[in-house]
Amino acid sequence: MTQRQPEAVAYCVDGLTLRGKWWPGRGQPILALHGWWDNAESFDALTLALVDRPLLAIDLFGHGHSDHKPRSGSYSIWDDLRGLVQLCQQLGYPKLTLMGHSRGAIIGTLLASIAPDYFDRLICVDGFVAEPLDESGIVTQLKHYVDDFSRVSREDKPCPSINKLIAARRRDTLDISAASAEKIIRRNIRKADDGQYYWRSDRRLAWASPLKLSHGQWQAVVDSLKLPVLILAATGGLGPKLAALGLNLHTNIRIENISGGHHCHMDAQMAEHIAALIRASQP
Numbered sequence: 001m002t003q004r005q006p007e008a009v010a011y012c013v014d015g016l017t018l019r020g021k022w023w024p025g026r027g028q029p030i031l032a033l034h035g036w037w038d039n040a041e042s043f044d045a046l047t048l049a050l051v052d053r054p055l056l057a058i059d060l061f062g063h064g065h066s067d068h069k070p071r072s073g074s075y076s077i078w079d080d081l082r083g084l085v086q087l088c089q090q091l092g093y094p095k096l097t098l099m100g101h102s103r104g105a106i107i108g109t110l111l112a113s114i115a116p117d118y119f120d121r122l123i124c125v126d127g128f129v130a131e132p133l134d135e136s137g138i139v140t141q142l143k144h145y146v147d148d149f150s151r152v153s154r155e156d157k158p159c160p161s162i163n164k165l166i167a168a169r170r171r172d173t174l175d176i177s178a179a180s181a182e183k184i185i186r187r188n189i190r191k192a193d194d195g196q197y198y199w200r201s202d203r204r205l206a207w208a209s210p211l212k213l214s215h216g217q218w219q220a221v222v223d224s225l226k227l228p229v230l231i232l233a234a235t236g237g238l239g240p241k242l243a244a245l246g247l248n249l250h251t252n253i254r255i256e257n258i259s260g261g262h263h264c265h266m267d268a269q270m271a272e273h274i275a276a277l278i279r280a281s282q283p
Contacts, residue, residue, distance in 0.1 A: 004048070009056070011090055014083035016067040020058035023047050028097055028120065029054040031088070035102030035127070035262075037169075037205065039064030041183040042101065046125075046265050049275035058087070060104065062202035064187045069202065074149075076209040077107050077130065084111055088118040099123040101265060102238070106130050113224045121228040123278060125265050126237040129221065129245065133212035141212060148207035156203060158196030165189065165197060175236060175261025183266070215245070222247055229253040230281045232274060237262035254281065 006021035021040045032043045032055055040057035041064075047055045059066040061083065062075055069075065084107070088096065098119045100108030105127030112122045133141060159165055162185065169181045176184075188201045213221070233239035235257055242255075249255070256277055264270040 004052070006047075006057075011058075011087055013086040013090070016061060016069070016083065018058050018061070018067070018083065018087060019065040020056060023053075023055045023057075025052040025054035027053055028095060029056060029091075029093055030097045030099050030123075031055075031091075032057040033060060033084075033098075033100035033104030033108050034058075034063070035104055037063070037188070037201065038101070038104075038184050039187045039201075041187045042180075042263070042266055044183065044266075045268050045271035046274060049268070049271040050278070051275075056091070059187070060107075062205050064200060069204070074209065075202070075205050075207070076211070077103065078110060080107050081111055081114065085115050085118075088115065095120040097121055097123065099125065100127060101125040102127040102262065109221060109225070112227060112229075113221050116225075116227055119227060121230065121281075121283060122225070124229065124231045125274065126232065126234040126239065126262050128231050128242055129218045129247065130212065131241070132215040132218055132245070135214055138211070141208065142210060144208035145210040148204075151207075156199050158192070158194070158198055160196055162186070162189070162197055176263045177267070180263055180266040215247075218245075219247055222249065222253070225250075226252065228281070228283055230278070231255045232258050232265075232277060234258055234260050234262055234264050236260055237264065256281075 004023060006023045009022045010017050010019045030053060034042045039059045043057040060080055062068050096119055098108050098112055105124035106129060108122055109129055112119055165185050166178060166181045169185055170176055189197045190200050191197055229252060233242050233255055239257060260270050265274055
């Protein structure tokens with residue numbers, strides 16, 4: 001892998017600051033959107049595997065070094081769309097390649113459907129659409145949303161050891177290696193003067209969304225996609241769930257099954273394989 005170094009960047013969008021990592025290079029830039037509770041660090045291995053392709057990996061709202069939403073704000077997948085459209089406008093490129101992992105891939109699918117003129121294609125790493133909500137579940141979903149936003153705000157409890165945070169992350173995400181978990185954790189925490197670690201990421205990311213899209217609504221989103229779409233489905237990750245959704249995929253949408261777990265793109269060897277698939281699928 002070519003060793004190149006990223007630059008720290010920040011953009012004011014939708015009244016908040018998005019921070020991230022810009023990897024300079026040649027050619028058309030990639031805008032990379034990470035997964036839930038992850039951050040820009042999760043794309044390091046893949047960026048290096050793409051050799052000299054310029055790439056902007058941002059911390060989505062509430063994650064890593066980016067701003068939190070105000071108290072009245074929420075982190076539903078569509079709540080990032082306004083800010084991301086503003087970001088694309090600020091960047092000013094004729095076209096970007098849009099890439100997302102997991103939740104970032106879901107947001108990417110929505111973004112490509114509503115603002116296709118900014119992108120030449122969409123690359124989804126072990127993600128594409130969210131699990132649909134059966135219409136009968138709407139009342140329960142709304143109740144969870146109201147209950148979560150009725151919680152009394154409390155200060156995060158400190159943790160004296162980063163190793164405990166890494167172990168907790170690996171319990172929640174079984175396929176992630178200790179090294180990958182540490183990269184994500186270190187950007188998601190801060191060390192205070194008392195030597196304890198506190199979360200940077202907004203704990204409200206775990207709260208329920210007010211609504212979720214139904215199967216028919218997701219099909220409408222998929223039908224609206226006209227640009228080329230490459231879905232890299234991890235056989236040990238979300239690949240089987242994506243296949244079970246039963247969506248009608250058009251000829252512009254291609255699925256490649258890749259071995260590995262949900263965070264396989266953070267592994268250097270798998271990142272090389274994924275980068276080769278991305279290069280081979282270039283329109």
